[in-house]
Amino acid sequence: MGDYHVHLHPHGPYSGKGPRPGEYPLEHIEAYIEAAHANGAEEIGFTEHFYRCIESKPVLGAFWDADPRKDLRDFTSAYVRSERVLSLERYVQAIVDAKDRGLPVKLGLEVDFFPDTVEAVAEFLEPYPFDFLIASTHWLDAWGIDLEPQKHEFARRGIQQSYEDYFAMETRLAASGLFDVLAHADVVKKRGVVLPSPPLDLYEELAVAAARGGTAVEVSTVGLYQPAQEIYPHPELLQRFHNHDVPITLASDAHFPEFCGRDRSKAIELARSVGYTQRIEFTKRIGTLVPL
Ligand SMILES: [Zn+2]
Ligand SMILES: [Zn+2]
Numbered sequence: 208m209g210d211y212h213v214h215l216h217p218h219g220p221y222s223g224k225g226p227r228p229g230e231y232p233l234e235h236i237e238a239y240i241e242a243a244h245a246n247g248a249e250e251i252g253f254t255e256h257f258y259r260c261i262e263s264k265p266v267l268g269a270f271w272d273a274d275p276r277k278d279l280r281d282f283t284s285a286y287v288r289s290e291r292v293l294s295l296e297r298y299v300q301a302i303v304d305a306k307d308r309g310l311p312v313k314l315g316l317e318v319d320f321f322p323d324t325v326e327a328v329a330e331f332l333e334p335y336p337f338d339f340l341i342a343s344t345h346w347l348d349a350w351g352i353d354l355e356p357q358k359h360e361f362a363r364r365g366i367q368q369s370y371e372d373y374f375a376m377e378t379r380l381a382a383s384g385l386f387d388v389l390a391h392a393d394v395v396k397k398r399g400v401v402l403p404s405p406p407l408d409l410y411e412e413l414a415v416a417a418a419r420g421g422t423a424v425e426v427s428t429v430g431l432y433q434p435a436q437e438i439y440p441h442p443e444l445l446q447r448f449h450n451h452d453v454p455i456t457l458a459s460d461a462h463f464p465e466f467c468g469r470d471r472s473k474a475i476e477l478a479r480s481v482g483y484t485q486r487i488e489f490t491k492r493i494g495t496l497v498p499l
Pocket of ligand 2: 317
């Protein structure tokens, strides 16, 4: 049973612990496998952030530039500059090498969705031997919806409007059919800013779009450790994905070895509670359903 959302480098400045950004020693990958096994996950699907790889700069461009809000643009421009320290080429080579050694790993990538560049991004990634691509909405133009320093934007925009804007983008992403899995489908709740009741109409539209786009969705335990204190997706959203036969993967979104496979039993319990009996695995972007 796999963990299909795992990063090899944490965010923020290099702490001195673990390999330097952009370095991928085999023993680091092995440390993740060891931790995953201890937490009951047999296979790891690594999913480094595309936007953090230096190779993404020309293809993503300055995605924040069209936003009329200068404060948001300035923050995001500086944030991306500081985070863009990884190497796609070296990452891919490291995972391919680990695979060649017989280690239980899959090559994935976490790709941010920007409607203006998504076709170019898909084309850019095409030659790489990815097993699967997960896709995320972390930004609405220059607003990093899950970043603490930009949390104030919820109050300015209004919570209802923020959720509508987020789900509109996530629904476009799901319908695009360009990616295999939706990462943290309701990450808009990450900072703990929520509506008085779940937006069931927005959930339904997203589930329908995912079914139409042939996009699976991950059940991610990382939200339990964030202000949201809740698995992604919300049970009512996961129920709707199940109603529309959208397959699931299991995910920890670990950025350190020790968190790989964390709380899998809680993800499985939630998935079973809404009716799932299977999950999906990917090899070279072909999905196969296996028992949960
Ligand atoms: Zn993410
Ligand atoms: Zn992630």
